[in-house]
Amino acid sequence: MSETLKKLKKAVLEGDDDLALSLAQKSLEEGAQPLAIVNEAIVAGIQEAGELWKKNEYFQSDMIMSAEAFRAAMEVVEPNLAAGETSTAGKLVIGTIAGDMHNLGKIMVVAMLRGAGFHVIDLGEDVPTKTFIDKVKELKPDILGLGCYMTTTMAEMENVIKHLEESGLRDSVKVMIGGVPTSQEYANESGADAWGKDALDAVEKAQRLMDGGKLE
Amino acid sequence: MMEQPRMTVSAGMPDHVMTLTGIPAKKFYWDAKTCVDAFAEVADYYQMDVFNATADLYNFEVEGLGAKMVYGDNSMPTIDFREPLIKEPKDLLKLKTPDFYRDGRLLFALDCIKLGKEREKGATVGRFCGPFSLAVGLRSYPALIKDMRKRPEFARDLLTFVVDEVLLPYLKVQKEYCGINIAGGANAWAVVPNLSVSELKEWSVPYSRRLVEKAKEIGIMANCADGDYNEERLEKFNTEILYGAFDVQIASQGMPAIFLGMGRWQDFPLQAVLDYTAKYRSQGIMIPVRAAVNALFLRNGPADKIVDYIKRYISTFAPEHEISMALANIPADTNPDHVHAAVAAIHTYGRKPIAENLDEIEFKLPKRESFQEWKKLKSA
Numbered sequence: 001m002s003e004t005l006k007k008l009k010k011a012v013l014e015g016d017d018d019l020a021l022s023l024a025q026k027s028l029e030e031g032a033q034p035l036a037i038v039n040e041a042i043v044a045g046i047q048e049a050g051e052l053w054k055k056n057e058y059f060q061s062d063m064i065m066s067a068e069a070f071r072a073a074m075e076v077v078e079p080n081l082a083a084g085e086t087s088t089a090g091k092l093v094i095g096t097i098a099g100d101m102h103n104l105g106k107i108m109v110v111a112m113l114r115g116a117g118f119h120v121i122d123l124g125e126d127v128p129t130k131t132f133i134d135k136v137k138e139l140k141p142d143i144l145g146l147g148c149y150m151t152t153t154m155a156e157m158e159n160v161i162k163h164l165e166e167s168g169l170r171d172s173v174k175v176m177i178g179g180v181p182t183s184q185e186y187a188n189e190s191g192a193d194a195w196g197k198d199a200l201d202a203v204e205k206a207q208r209l210m211d212g213g214k215l216e
Numbered sequence: 217m218m219e220q221p222r223m224t225v226s227a228g229m230p231d232h233v234m235t236l237t238g239i240p241a242k243k244f245y246w247d248a249k250t251c252v253d254a255f256a257e258v259a260d261y262y263q264m265d266v267f268n269a270t271a272d273l274y275n276f277e278v279e280g281l282g283a284k285m286v287y288g289d290n291s292m293p294t295i296d297f298r299e300p301l302i303k304e305p306k307d308l309l310k311l312k313t314p315d316f317y318r319d320g321r322l323l324f325a326l327d328c329i330k331l332g333k334e335r336e337k338g339a340t341v342g343r344f345c346g347p348f349s350l351a352v353g354l355r356s357y358p359a360l361i362k363d364m365r366k367r368p369e370f371a372r373d374l375l376t377f378v379v380d381e382v383l384l385p386y387l388k389v390q391k392e393y394c395g396i397n398i399a400g401g402a403n404a405w406a407v408v409p410n411l412s413v414s415e416l417k418e419w420s421v422p423y424s425r426r427l428v429e430k431a432k433e434i435g436i437m438a439n440c441a442d443g444d445y446n447e448e449r450l451e452k453f454n455t456e457i458l459y460g461a462f463d464v465q466i467a468s469q470g471m472p473a474i475f476l477g478m479g480r481w482q483d484f485p486l487q488a489v490l491d492y493t494a495k496y497r498s499q500g501i502m503i504p505v506r507a508a509v510n511a512l513f514l515r516n517g518p519a520d521k522i523v524d525y526i527k528r529y530i531s532t533f534a535p536e537h538e539i540s541m542a543l544a545n546i547p548a549d550t551n552p553d554h555v556h557a558a559v560a561a562i563h564t565y566g567r568k569p570i571a572e573n574l575d576e577i578e579f580k581l582p583k584r585e586s587f588q589e590w591k592k593l594k595s596a
Contacts, residue, residue, distance in 0.1 A: 015365075017362075054452070056452055056454050056457060059408070059409045059410070059411060059412040059415070060409050060410045060411070061361045061364075061410065061411055061412065061415060062412075064357065064358050064361060065358070065361055065362065065365070068358055068362070098288070099286065099288030099289070099290065099291045099294075100288075100291070100294070101286050101294050101295060101296050101297050101298065102294070102297065103297060103298070104297075104357050104358070107358070124298075125297075125298060126286060150231070150291050150292060150294065151231045151232075151511075151515075151545075151547035151548040151549065152231045152234070152235065152241070152288070152290055152291035152292060152548045153288065153290070153291045154547075154548070154549070155290075155548075155549065181511070181512070181515075181547055183512050183515075183516055185515075185516040186515075186516075197448055197449070198448060198449070
C-alpha cells in the first residue's frame with residue numbers, strides 16, 4: 001500500500017475530514033485505482049474505527065469524526081468509480097421520519113453501511129411518509145431504514161410501514177428501524193423486520209436481512 | 217394519623233403527559249397554564265409526590281437565541297440540526313443574550329416554572345440546559361467535536377459565552393420572575409459514550425462548574441451533573457470507564473454524589489457501584505446514589521421486572537447510602553400500568569426506615585383504571 005493510502009486510512013481512522021479529503025485527492029492524482037483507495041484506505045479506516053468502538057477505545061465523538069472523514073474522502077473518490085463497483089451488498093434507502101431532525105446516528109449508520117458495501121440513498125431528515133413510499137416505489141431498495149429520536153415521532157414509523165402495506169410494497173422491501181427511543185420490542189410491535197441498536201449493529205442486521213436470515 | 221415517611225417519586229414526562237392528555241403539541245408546548253395543569257393532573261393520576269412541569273430541557277435557550285426550529289404537529293419543538301445557528305465560528309460574535317421575556321418560548325418556560333411552583337406538588341426549582349448540551353444545540357454535535365479538536369480556542373469561547381451570556385442571565389431571570397433559588401441542569405450530551413471521560417473532564421466539567429460557582433454569586437444553588445453512564449451494549453459495560461464517569465459526576469457537582477441515570481441499570485451489575493462507593497463508605501460518608509428507571513425499560517416493561525429492579529436498587533443501596541429515585545423521561549406511548557407499578561414499588565419498598573429485608577414486604581402490582589376513567593371518576 002502506498003504511503004498516501006496509509007495516511008488516508010489513518011486520517012479516516014482518526015477522523016480528520018480535511019486531511020482525508022486532500023489525501024483522497026492526492027491518491028487519485030498519484031494514479032491509485034479508485035476501488036483500491038476505497039477498499040484499502042477509506043473503508044479500512046472506518047472499519048478499524050468500528051473495531052475500536054467495540055473495544056471501548058473509541059467513543060461517539062471518535063466515531064462521528066471518522067464518519068465525517070469517510071464521507072469527505074468518499075465524495076472525492078466516488079465519482080471516479082465505475083457504476084456498482086463498491087455497492088454490491090444491497091441497496092438501502094434511509095431517512096429520519098417526519099417531525100424529527102436528529103441525524104447524528106444516521107450519519108454514522110450511513111457511513112458504516114457504505115463501508116460495508118451497501119448502496120445507500122439518504123433521504124435526509126424530517127422525511128414525509130409519502131416520500132418514503134414514493135422512493136421505495138421508484139428506487140426498489142432491498143431495505144428501508146427509518147430513524148427517529150423522539151418518542152412522539154416514533155409512531156410515524158408504524159405509519160410508514162402501514163402505508164407500505166397499503167401500497168402493496170411491504171413484501172418487496174425489508175424495514176429496519178433505529179434511534180434512541182426504539183428497541184427490539186418496538187420493532188416487533190411496529191412490524192419492522194429488524195432493529196439496529198447502533199451503527200455497527202445496523203450493518204450486521206442489514207447483512208443478515210440480505211442473507212435472508214431470521215431476525216428476532 | 218401521620219403517614220409513614222417514604223421515598224418520593226417524580227418523573228420527567230412531557231411527551232407522555234402530552235400524549236396521555238391528548239393535548240395538541242402546539243398548545244401543550246406554548247400555553248403554560250395548559251401544560252402545568254396537564255402535568256399536575258398526570259402526576260395525580262400516577263400518585264407521584266412531586267412534578268416538575270418542565271415541557272422541555274434542551275430547546276428553549278437555543279430557540280431564544282434564534283436557532284431554526286421544527287414545530288411538529290405531534291411532537292416537541294426541536295432544533296433543526298441541518299442549519300445550526302453557529303455555522304461558522306464567526307457567527308458566535310453575532311449572538312447576544314436573549315430577551316428572556318420576548319424571545320422564542322422563553323417566557324413560556326418561565327411561566328411553567330412559576331405556575332408549577334405554585335401548585336401543591338409542583339417542584340420549586342428552576343431548570344436549564346447544561347452548558348455542553350447548549351453548545352451542541354447551537355453548533356451541532358459533529359461541528360462542536362471538530363471545534364474541540366481543531367479550534368479549541370473557539371470551542372472554549374463558545375462554552376464560556378453559553379455560561380456567561382446565556383445561562384447565568386437566564387438563571388437570574390428565573391430567580392426574579394419565578395422566585396426560585398435552586399436550579400437543576402440537564403446535560404444529556406455530556407455523557408458516556410457521547411464523550412470519553414477525558415473529553416468530559418476537559419470540555420464539560422469546567423463549564424458546568426463555572427456556571428454553578430457563578431450562580432452562587434447571584435443567590436442560586438445550581439446543579440449540573442455531567443457524566444451519566446449510558447452505554448447501550450451490555451458487552452461493553454466497563455468498570456474503569458464507569459468509575460471515570462462517576463469521577464466526572466462528582467467533579468461536575470462539586471460534591472460526592474453519583475447517579476445511575478439513563479443507562480441500562482436494570483441490566484448493569486449494581487455491585488460495581490458498591491465497589492466504587494466503598495472508599496466513601498470506609499470514611500463514613502453516606503454518599504448519595506440517585507437512580508432513575510430507564511425510559512425504554514419503563515416503556516417496554518414488563519411491570520414485574522421494573523418492580524424487581526426498583527427493589528434491587530433500594531435493597532442494594534439503602535443500608536449505607538442516601539437514595540432517591542425518579543422515572544426517567546417517560547416515553548410518549550408508555551403503558552400506564554408500567555408507571556403505576558414503578559410508583560407503587562418505590563412507595564412500598566421505599567417506606568422509611570427502609571426494611572432490612574425487602575422480601576418480607578408484601579407487594580402486589582396495582583390494578584388501576586385508565587387515565588380517562590380516572591378523570592371521569594374524579595369529576596363525578
